[in-house]
Amino acid sequence: MPDGPMVGILGGGQLGRMLADAAKTLGVRTKVLDPDEHASAGRVTTHILGAYTSPKALAALAEGCDVVTYEFENVPVEAAERIAETLPVHPTPEALRVAQDRLNERKLFGELGIASPTSVAVDAEHRIESALSRVGEPALLKARRLGYDGKGQFLISGAHDIADAWRAIAGAPAILDAFVGFERELSVIGVRASNGNCRFYPLAQNVHRGGILRVTTAPAPNVPEALREQAESAARAIMERLDYVGVLAVEFFQIGSDGDARLVANEIAPRVHNTGHWTIEGAPASQFENHIRAVLGMDLGDTTPAKPSAMVNAIGELPEASRVSAVPGAVLHDYEKAPRPGRKVGHVTITADTPKELHERLERYTRVVG
Numbered sequence: 458m459p460d461g462p463m464v465g466i467l468g469g470g471q472l473g474r475m476l477a478d479a480a481k482t483l484g485v486r487t488k489v490l491d492p493d494e495h496a497s498a499g500r501v502t503t504h505i506l507g508a509y510t511s512p513k514a515l516a517a518l519a520e521g522c523d524v525v526t527y528e529f530e531n532v533p534v535e536a537a538e539r540i541a542e543t544l545p546v547h548p549t550p551e552a553l554r555v556a557q558d559r560l561n562e563r564k565l566f567g568e569l570g571i572a573s574p575t576s577v578a579v580d581a582e583h584r585i586e587s588a589l590s591r592v593g594e595p596a597l598l599k600a601r602r603l604g605y606d607g608k609g610q611f612l613i614s615g616a617h618d619i620a621d622a623w624r625a626i627a628g629a630p631a632i633l634d635a636f637v638g639f640e641r642e643l644s645v646i647g648v649r650a651s652n653g654n655c656r657f658y659p660l661a662q663n664v665h666r667g668g669i670l671r672v673t674t675a676p677a678p679n680v681p682e683a684l685r686e687q688a689e690s691a692a693r694a695i696m697e698r699l700d701y702v703g704v705l706a707v708e709f710f711q712i713g714s715d716g717d718a719r720l721v722a723n724e725i726a727p728r729v730h731n732t733g734h735w736t737i738e739g740a741p742a743s744q745f746e747n748h749i750r751a752v753l754g755m756d757l758g759d760t761t762p763a764k765p766s767a768m769v770n771a772i773g774e775l776p777e778a779s780r781v782s783a784v785p786g787a788v789l790h791d792y793e794k795a796p797r798p799g800r801k802v803g804h805v806t807i808t809a810d811t812p813k814e815l816h817e818r819l820e821r822y823t824r825v826v827g
Contacts, residue, residue, distance in 0.1 A: 494506055
């Protein structure tokens with residue numbers, strides 16, 4: 458029996474690990490390139506240990522592959538571009554370039570007519586005060602690059618916070634965002650095939666604490682049809698503009714409620730995403746399976762939710778497996794990463810037959826697990 462196709466993955470974290478697991482179910486082989494000898498994905502697939510910029514390591518990743526993808530957006534664009542000289546890379550290196558820089562993201566939103574917070578580029582501390590006068594107070598100063606899980610940003614309530622804010626982002630090029638008073642945070646996960654066909658998972662509702670995602674619920678409750686259409690339209694426009702192939706996440710703020718509700722785009726992620734982890738147990742084809750399908754030119758899988766689902770991140774340390782199993786419908790996913798404060802070391806998915814039952818199980822999880 459001939460070997461199946463091979464997908465190379467730049468990055469060996471938990472997302473790479475879950476991509477590799479999904480690939481196996483499709484008869485697809487994988488390998489990852491990651492500079493961390495303890496990379497999570499290295500536990501389940503071939504791990505090439507090396508720097509992302511190493512020509513030797515990149516050549517080893519590309520060897521025998523049909524396509525290369527990436528599992529997080531801080532992979533050097535140059536690495537993706539080098540591989541793209543000889544192999545398809547999906548999503549495109551251009552998608553990586555846009556997503557790595559908040560200013561590029563905002564420019565893209567503007568070009569496509571997608572609403573986003575009022576923002577001003579800031580490249581020096583002395584320019585923050587004039588930027589504040591343009592966007593208003595309070596405002597969020599965000600490093601343009603390498604920010605995630607609440608890192609690289611600072612809430613400015615007035616001119617007295619400017620020095621602290623500049624120190625917090627280490628003087629990096631930044632944008633100043635007008636503060637958005639929102640009802641809730643929502644996200645959409647879309648997937649686009651090479652033939653342009655798009656499918657979407659339902660809007661999910663996300664709860665963050667300390668800048669880190671804690672809980673995602675899908676489908677999000679009480680979503681007007683107009684919001685779903687707005688979210689899918691925005692994601693589709695982004696994917697079409699970038700000639701995108703694979704899974705894309707778009708995070709939004711919901712402003713207003715009921716008939717006055719609208720979405721303001723915050724950021725994109727050109728990859729499988731934390732807010733889509735619920736799809737492993739909650740959809741016929743998970744976001745990970747659909748990403749592999751897309752980049753290999755296979756038919757996309759069904760994104761219709763199988764049942765109401767939730768995802769709870771395990772931050773710092775894993776919950777006890779016996780406590781998780783005490784909650785009906787709960788499944789623990791262990792990334793086999795060393796415990797560390799603020800680190801995502803696993804997640805728990807919870808499914809139920811009805812939204813009411815899911816809410817009850819989430820409450821029980823909080824009581825039993827904490």
